[in-house]
Each structure stands twice: as structure tokens, then as C-alpha cells.
Amino acid sequence: xxxxxxxxxxxxxxxxxxxxxxxxxxxxxxxxxxxxxxxxxxxxxxxxxxxxxxxxxxxxxxxxxxxxxxxxxxxxxxxxxxxxxxxxxxxxxxxxxxxxxxxxxxxxxxxxxxxxxxxxxxxxxxxxxxxxxxxxxxxxxxxxxxxxxxxxxxxxxxxxxxxxxxxxxxxxxxxxxxxxxxxxxxxxxxxxxxxxxxxxxxxxxxxxxxxxxxxxxxxxxxxxxxxxxxxxxxxxxxxxxxxxxxxxxxx
Numbered sequence: 001x002x003x004x005x006x007x008x009x010x011x012x013x014x015x016x017x018x019x020x021x022x023x024x025x026x027x028x029x030x031x032x033x034x035x036x037x038x039x040x041x042x043x044x045x046x047x048x049x050x051x052x053x054x055x056x057x058x059x060x061x062x063x064x065x066x067x068x069x070x071x072x073x074x075x076x077x078x079x080x081x082x083x084x085x086x087x088x089x090x091x092x093x094x095x096x097x098x099x100x101x102x103x104x105x106x107x108x109x110x111x112x113x114x115x116x117x118x119x120x121x122x123x124x125x126x127x128x129x130x131x132x133x134x135x136x137x138x139x140x141x142x143x144x145x146x147x148x149x150x151x152x153x154x155x156x157x158x159x160x161x162x163x164x165x166x167x168x169x170x171x172x173x174x175x176x177x178x179x180x181x182x183x184x185x186x187x188x189x190x191x192x193x194x195x196x197x198x199x200x201x202x203x204x205x206x207x208x209x210x211x212x213x214x215x216x217x218x219x220x221x222x223x224x225x226x227x228x229x230x231x232x233x234x235x236x237x238x239x240x241x242x243x244x245x246x247x248x249x250x251x
Contacts, residue, residue, distance in 0.1 A: 003225035017190035021197030
């Protein structure tokens, strides 16, 4: 389910809470709406609101940290690919075919992670046949001197770092927010908004304020879910580092 759809469901749940509060306000006896009752409800909802604010803050911080980490990993991949190409270029003409394979692999990766067809989400794969072929070709090089042996070892080390980063991106591609966790947060928000409408008069100002507040909270959850899926949706990690890498390969 998309982040926009989940945010819409959250918005709907909060509106249901607002409507329930208004209904209970009309049905409850007068003594249930006394000043003492209001004070108890405010204290309880204040506690729930504090917990909700803390959780939302932690979720935003965690999602942003994960997004930044994966963006840095993409940049690191781009830098390592250029470095690998330069090392192989210094090795000699024997690596020309390997360097062409690297370019083809980067073009293929860009197409998978940032597809031109927006109807299908981007995906990070744990490994590809092209990557394995590049590794086999580097291993199969026959160094003729000490300099080439050093460059071959260095190329293998860079390739290993690239593979490790790819696996790390793949491991981080799954949703990190457990659904039960999200359900509990939405439940808290629903009862908070129900308490707001329970004691507030149902006039245009109150209704508009509750709608704007519900939309703001749903927007916060939308941002959290978008940051948690950095290769799909409206907020994505830029493909610019890898596209710039293509311009540097083969020089």
C-alpha cells in the first residue's frame, strides 16, 4: 500500500474520532460533561498526546536518518565506481572490456532503481549477474608486473566494497516501521481528536481547526512513510550521483 493511501486512511480514522466525539457530546448526560469530568479527560488525553508527540518525533528522526544514510551510500557507490574505473584504466588495455561491463551495469542499475515508468517502484537488488561477471573478469586478469598485481588487488578490494554497499542498500530497502506500531499511533491520535470534539461546540471554527490539525498529522505520517521508502514515491533519493558517474566512465 502506498504512503498516500495509508495517510488517507489515517486521516479518515481521525475524522471518525472527531465524529464520535461530537456524537457522544450529544448523547452523554450533562453531569458527564462537568468541569471535573473535563479536567480528568484533559489530563488523560494530555498524557496520550505527549506520548504521541514523542513517538512521531522519534519516527521522523529515524526515517530522516535512514534516508540520509542510504543517500550517502548511493553517493559512495558512485565514487567507488569511478575509482574502480580509474584503477582498471591504469592497469592497461586488457581491462577495456571490464570497464564497458561496469558502464553497462551502472546503466542497468539506474534503470532498475529509478525506472522511467513511474507505475512500477524502483528496487535495489542484492546482486546481479553483471556484477558477478565483473568480479570474475578482474580475478581472471594476468598481471605482468608488480604494479599490475597491486592494481588488480586494489580493484578487487573496491569491487568488494561495492558489493557490501549494495547488500546494505538491499537490507535497508524493506519497511522499517512495524504495522502494529503504526496502528497504535493512529489509535492514540483518533482518541485525542475524539476528546477534542467531545467538549468543543460544533461550530465552523472548531470543525475547520480539527480538519486542518487532522490533515497536518496525516501529512507528518505521510512524510515518515515516504522517507522510509527512499527509492519510491514522491520523496526519492536522487539518481544524479550515478548519472554523473556515467559521464566519467571510460575516460
